[in-house]
Amino acid sequence: MKTDKTDIELIQEFQDGNEESFNALVERHLSNTYGFFVKICQNEMDAEDLAQDVFLKMHRALKKFRFESAFTTYLFRANRNMANSYIRNKWWRGLLNLEDTPEKGEWDTSHETDWRKQELWNAVAKLPKLQRNVVMMRIAQELPFKEISAILNTTESSAKTSYHYAVKTLKIWLENE
């Protein structure tokens, strides 16, 4: 299913009723989308579910896509929204003790790294929305600030400042725990 066509061409073909073009688009962006969600979720099954949800939304939304922005920007926005709702949901579940979190005394050292990742994402979830989005895209997706600012509809300097404050806040929160 590998193709040399651009995203725009594939979307146009999909809009004309070619389902194979949509499949080619999924195949092209699956690795990046899935990788992003794995970093956010720390769980491959959840990541696959989130990636599936994103592409399901794309299947409906692309029929009305107006080519005002690049497809990757559109996809990153969808990923960001999905990740935000996942983090918020996870944070609430943690708050309501719905997650199976071990007691501090029962920590298994073999899972220490995973546990720290969880701690880190809990802290990210508490950041203000803009800072959280910048951190997610910068750390989990390793996007340049220029692209982040385009996705978030903000200036590059604002994205950089938000990132700077977010990292500073995370440093205080995580090192004081």
Added chain:
Amino acid sequence: MNDFETKLKQAMQTENSVPDADAFISDLHSERKNRQSARRQFYNGIVAGMLILSFGLFTVSQLGTNPAELIVYDSFEIMSEEDRIEEEFLREMAVYYLEESDDIWDTYALLNDSELFNEKWENQ
């Protein structure tokens, strides 16, 4: 700050294998079809419910009156019709007795003895 950023990035590092694209796409389309059919069933359910509701409202409006009221009204009608027949029967019997007998008190006594007459007066 840079050290902390590096730590953050390292904490995020994951070794993951990308799922098989063909299997993923196939699952994606079957999930899409499932959701589509669930959505269609939901809308059909709503339409069916609306139809039943509107049919029910239409039927009640055609009756014109609350069915409960109709039943009560009908039972009164039946009772008053029975009373009318009873009264007519008593009146005819009284006239018959008056014609057949010379004494009005004998007629009264006969009527008084009749079960129907007593029931009528007791009810009133």
